[in-house]
Structure formats: C-alpha cells, structure tokens
Amino acid sequence: MRQIEAMNERDRETLRAVPAGYAATQQADLLGLLAEARQQPDKALGWIVRCVTLFDQFPHPLTGPGPGHLARLTRQLGMPALEQAWRQVTEDSVPQAVCDYITSYKHQEPV
Numbered sequence: 001m002r003q004i005e006a007m008n009e010r011d012r013e014t015l016r017a018v019p020a021g022y023a024a025t026q027q028a029d030l031l032g033l034l035a036e037a038r039q040q041p042d043k044a045l046g047w048i049v050r051c052v053t054l055f056d057q058f059p060h061p062l063t064g065p066g067p068g069h070l071a072r073l074t075r076q077l078g079m080p081a082l083e084q085a086w087r088q089v090t091e092d093s094v095p096q097a098v099c100d101y102i103t104s105y106k107h108q109e110p111v
Helices: 002-017 022-037 041-052 066-077 079-090 096-104
Strands: none
Touching: 022 041, 022 066, 041 066, 041 079, 066 079, 066 096, 079 096
C-alpha cells in the first residue's frame, strides 16, 4: 500500500512539473498527423500551427516533432498556405524565426 501511495505522489509531482500546454501540443500534433493521413493537408497544417504556437518560444522542446512537421507541410503546400493557416490560428503574420526555421530545416530520415 505504501508503494502505491509513494508512486501516486511521484506521479503527482511529475504532473505538476509538466508545463501547461504540453498535452495540448501533443494533441494538436496528433490531430495534424491524422488530418494528413486523411488527405486533408490544409487542415493538417492548421493543427500543426496550433501545436507550435502554444508556447512563446519557437521551436519549443515540448512541441516535439511539431516544428519538423510544420516545415515538411509548408514545403509541400507552400508559404502562402502557411501564411493563411498561421493568420487563421494566431491572427498574426508568420514570425521571421519560423520562416528561417522552415528554410533551413533539413529532414533526417530514420536509419
């Protein structure tokens, strides 16, 4: 019983350490991948934009593979599609740091 109580306390401490927004970034990332799998690339891009904009920093470590997905989809759909999706989600233009990331991103294939 004490082991379970201790484990539960550790779990609570771990959850307290997770920044707000982490679960939302993961959910948005997965919804983006699902939309892409369903051949809905514009919708996928919108979800990935939501994923990467939940934190002020770009790229943020807690957005996981989101920035890479953003670069890949943007290369597939073009910058105008990114600009439109970004404006719809954030009501703002795409930051220069994001544009720079996309143009310099090099996808690495799994070995």
